[in-house]
Amino acid sequence: MDNNSLTALFGDDSTAQKSGYVIRAVEVCKVFALGEHETHALRGATLDVRRGEYISIMGPSGSGKTTLFNMIGGLNKPTSGKVYIDQVDIAQLDPYELAWLRCRKVGYVFQSFNLIQVMSCIENVMLPMAFAGLSSEDAHDKARDILALVGLGDRALHKPAEMSGGQQQRVAIARALANSPDIILADEPTGNLDLKTGEEIIELFARLRDQLGVTIITATHDLKMLKRSDRIVWIEDGRITRVTTPDEMKIKIEEIH
Amino acid sequence: METILSQVKLPLKRSLQIAVQGIRIRLGRSLVTISGVALGIAFLMSNVSAQFIKAAIGKERELRQTVKLMETVVRSEVGDFAGKSLSVAVFGTLSGAERSLLERLAAAQLAALKLYGLNVPGAAPAALKGIGQDSHALLVLGNARKCPVALEHLADGLKQKVVIDSLSNRVFPAFVRQGRATALDPGSAAEDQVRREVFFSKATDEQIAKLSHAAEQDRFRTIWIVVISILVTVIGVSNALLMSVTERFREIGTMKCLGALSSFIRRLFLIESALIGFCGSVLGILAGGLLPVIVFGISFDFRSVLLQMNFGLLLASAAGTLVAGTLFAIGAAIYPANIAAGMVPASALRSNI
Numbered sequence: 001m002d003n004n005s006l007t008a009l010f011g012d013d014s015t016a017q018k019s020g021y022v023i024r025a026v027e028v029c030k031v032f033a034l035g036e037h038e039t040h041a042l043r044g045a046t047l048d049v050r051r052g053e054y055i056s057i058m059g060p061s062g063s064g065k066t067t068l069f070n071m072i073g074g075l076n077k078p079t080s081g082k083v084y085i086d087q088v089d090i091a092q093l094d095p096y097e098l099a100w101l102r103c104r105k106v107g108y109v110f111q112s113f114n115l116i117q118v119m120s121c122i123e124n125v126m127l128p129m130a131f132a133g134l135s136s137e138d139a140h141d142k143a144r145d146i147l148a149l150v151g152l153g154d155r156a157l158h159k160p161a162e163m164s165g166g167q168q169q170r171v172a173i174a175r176a177l178a179n180s181p182d183i184i185l186a187d188e189p190t191g192n193l194d195l196k197t198g199e200e201i202i203e204l205f206a207r208l209r210d211q212l213g214v215t216i217i218t219a220t221h222d223l224k225m226l227k228r229s230d231r232i233v234w235i236e237d238g239r240i241t242r243v244t245t246p247d248e249m250k251i252k253i254e255e256i257h
Numbered sequence: 258m259e260t261i262l263s264q265v266k267l268p269l270k271r272s273l274q275i276a277v278q279g280i281r282i283r284l285g286r287s288l289v290t291i292s293g294v295a296l297g298i299a300f301l302m303s304n305v306s307a308q309f310i311k312a313a314i315g316k317e318r319e320l321r322q323t324v325k326l327m328e329t330v331v332r333s334e335v336g337d338f339a340g341k342s343l344s345v346a347v348f349g350t351l352s353g354a355e356r357s358l359l360e361r362l363a364a365a366q367l368a369a370l371k372l373y374g375l376n377v378p379g380a381a382p383a384a385l386k387g388i389g390q391d392s393h394a395l396l397v398l399g400n401a402r403k404c405p406v407a408l409e410h411l412a413d414g415l416k417q418k419v420v421i422d423s424l425s426n427r428v429f430p431a432f433v434r435q436g437r438a439t440a441l442d443p444g445s446a447a448e449d450q451v452r453r454e455v456f457f458s459k460a461t462d463e464q465i466a467k468l469s470h471a472a473e474q475d476r477f478r479t480i481w482i483v484v485i486s487i488l489v490t491v492i493g494v495s496n497a498l499l500m501s502v503t504e505r506f507r508e509i510g511t512m513k514c515l516g517a518l519s520s521f522i523r524r525l526f527l528i529e530s531a532l533i534g535f536c537g538s539v540l541g542i543l544a545g546g547l548l549p550v551i552v553f554g555i556s557f558d559f560r561s562v563l564l565q566m567n568f569g570l571l572l573a574s575a576a577g578t579l580v581a582g583t584l585f586a587i588g589a590a591i592y593p594a595n596i597a598a599g600m601v602p603a604s605a606l607r608s609n610i
Contacts (some may be wrong), residue, residue, distance in 0.1 A: 075601070114507060116508060178515075
């Protein structure tokens with residue numbers, strides 16, 4: 001697929017390049033009340049993400065990684081602090097506007113794919129388009145193009161159960177791309193995949209970022225993924241402890257033969 | 258961010274498709290749920306059906322009483338049937354009781370039973386004259402009394418000069434004078450007396466009170482069964498859908514992440530429940546409506562029950578039950594649907610079901 005048809009598919013990104021930050025999180029705190037206990041998942045995390053960046057969030061489990069992740073994706077509202085997605089404070093959105101935001105601004109990729117098992121690949125990709133109000137015919141054409149983009153053009157009518165993990169994750173990525181989002185949020189996208197297919201997914205993300213200019217944010221422990229990202233955000237005990245580039249870290253990946 | 262121009266609603270067809278898929282992949286449990294609804298509705302419907310059958314049996318019993326009464330009158334006027342012959346003139350159409358009477362007369366030990374259909378317009382008067390020739394009595398039956406010939410002429414040549422008219426108090430003067438004419442009219446004083454003698458002579462006030470008490474108990478039982486069956490339906494559907502919600506946490510969460518509105522999720526469950534309710538109601542109505550008919554039919558008498566049933570009303574109440582069953586199922590889905598719709602997308606994804 002050449003760049004012209006991609007531009008047609010995803011719209012011209014030149015306007016998007018102008019506004020610098022696609023996500024800004026300012027002093028975000030999140031408290032979960034579990035009975036009488038209060039769990040501070042985030043204690044003032046501040047993070048800016050530029051458009052077109054490929055960011056990895058690292059941290060041990062329980063560090064608040066998933067909470068920050070959900071906050072950025074508009075899945076959850078902060079207890080205090082502000083989260084701006086495309087200059088919009090998500091705390092001020094009503095449920096309907098949040099659904100709109102999730103539908104068009106953000107694409108989600110999950111560790112366990114979360115494809116709807118009873119639907120074929122193309123139906124899975126068409127689902128968010130239906131939520132966005134696209135007509136069935138338009139959605140069908142667009143879904144075909146996107147499936148071709150992730151390299152599954154010939155598998156459109158297969159059911160998820162008939163596909164390998166890597167292929168399912170590609171479908172999930174195609175689904176995340178369905179409404180041409182600015183941001184793709186991927187929660188351990190390679191967590192359930194073997195090394196090789198994981199690598200293919202990482203490559204796919206890099207390619208999507210380069211070709212479409214989408215911002216990619218992943219929560220991951222995958223060293224290969226870290227190595228590919230522009231910045232790595234370290235989070236510990238609800239705080240962002242450091243932000244590094246892969247070059248500053250010494251990631252060395254040995255080949256397995 | 259662009260302003261939201263119009264609220265995007267997923268077309269109903271699409272929601273319907275997804276709901277049907279939801280039922281299909283959980284076919285096993287959907288069937289259990291449907292049979293739960295069917296059971297409740299069958300309960301309800303069998304009750305309705307039984308009421309109609311009771312009414313039909315009551316009618317049939319009344320009809321038989323009327324027939325018995327008519328026969329009694331005929332016998333009392335004609336005397337012993339052995340060797341006697343009867344002529345029957347039929348005007349218009351026969352009522353059920355009259356038809357039964359004719360059947361009974363045909364089965365009786367009469368020498369001859371001659372039937373004349375006189376509802377032919379423009380029949381030659383000459384042909385009608387003397388149809389009672391050589392008979393012992395003339396029965397005039399049917400719902401019309403248009404005859405080109407004076408009725409008494411029909412009775413020319415009767416051996417016993419007995420004319421019995423089933424309709425109203427028409428008494429033929431000539432025969433009244435001879436003291437042989439009888440009006441066989443349900444509701445006449447003479448009939449009332451016979452009826453009382455035959456059916457109520459033994460019933461004391463106490464027995465009648467007992468009867469009405471039984472009727473009241475019956476009504477109470479009916480209401481009880483209706484309430485129970487509705488509860489069975491509603492709780493069964495609600496429970497099944499709650500399970501369906503917990504099972505589908507991940508799917509619902511995914512859809513919400515993809516931008517599905519809460520209203521869409523709610524609608525999904527309501528549609529699914531409506532479909533389950535509809536299918537279950539249809540099955541329940543068939544089972545509950547037909548079973549009592551078959552049982553009563555075998556234990557009583559198929560033909561007479563079916564003849565006396567008010568099928569139009571039965572169908573109407575079946576349609577009502579269908580609507581009610583579907584509405585109950587939708588009502589039962591409100592709580593589970595709200596739980597599903599109110600789910601936070603992130604929490605839905607975290608669950609490991």
